[in-house]
Amino acid sequence: MTQHADRIASLASEAAMGHFRGRLGIEFKDDESPVTHADKSVETMVRSYIETHFPDHGIFGEEHGFAGADRDDIWIVDPIDGTRSFLSGHPLFGFLLAQLRNGVPQLGVIGMPALGETFIGVRDQGATLNGQPIHVSEQTRLDDAILFVNEGDKIYRDHPGIFDRLMQSGRTRRFAYDCYPHALLAAGHVDVVIDFDLQAYDYLPVSAVIEAAGGIITDWDGNALGLGSDGRVVSAATPELHREMLELIHR
Structure with a gap:
């Protein structure tokens, strides 16, 4: 295959x-x-x-x-x-x-x-x-993480509180779009990616790569991704980092 x-x-x-x-x-x-x-x-x-x-x-x-x-x-x-x-x-x-x-x-x-x-x-x-x-990084702390914010304009529009918290998070943050930040996470260069307003053909391929590389990817509520997911996605290198991101989203 x-x-x-x-x-x-x-x-x-x-x-x-x-x-x-x-x-x-x-x-x-x-x-x-x-x-x-x-x-x-x-x-x-x-x-x-x-x-x-x-x-x-x-x-x-x-x-x-x-x-x-x-x-x-x-x-x-x-x-x-x-x-x-x-x-x-x-x-x-x-x-x-x-x-x-x-x-x-x-x-x-x-x-x-x-x-x-x-x-x-x-x-x-x-x-x-x-x-x-390739393998994801071993980063466990959001304060030390390289954070990519995908679709930041849409997150700012629909979830300004979450956007403000993201802007105060991570050691380094970058704005981006599309699949490449998730690929960089799988390869260990990026520690966490938050994404928004995706379709199944956007998130299911990257989810397979990230999980095979040892990372975690779910929706914003921590649920596994499937064809019917709502398109709000968090990718993280470690369980600890993933947990911190979910806490940030729901704070």
């Missing part, structure tokens, strides 16, 4: 880079988020690969929806995570893939096409970056 995941990530990366910083056809969805021809073409290619090699599996993709939702095995696809980054020439867009069995992620991929990095996590088998093992 890992070989297939790596091959899919390679094909998706090649397809995305064929459009990156080129002339993009841009549309806007009903929620005003942009979608490019690149998103659609990458997902179409990935779905074709999965349908060929795993005809009995279901597929849920951001651009083309659900096929085979009643299957035990389901693939989750986000062809370009960070379309706003992609269309503005910013290299920190990603490709996300997960394989679920009975709703539980078994494998996750975070591909970073412009960086040439592919993070793969397999349940109970560990995580890798370009084939080399």
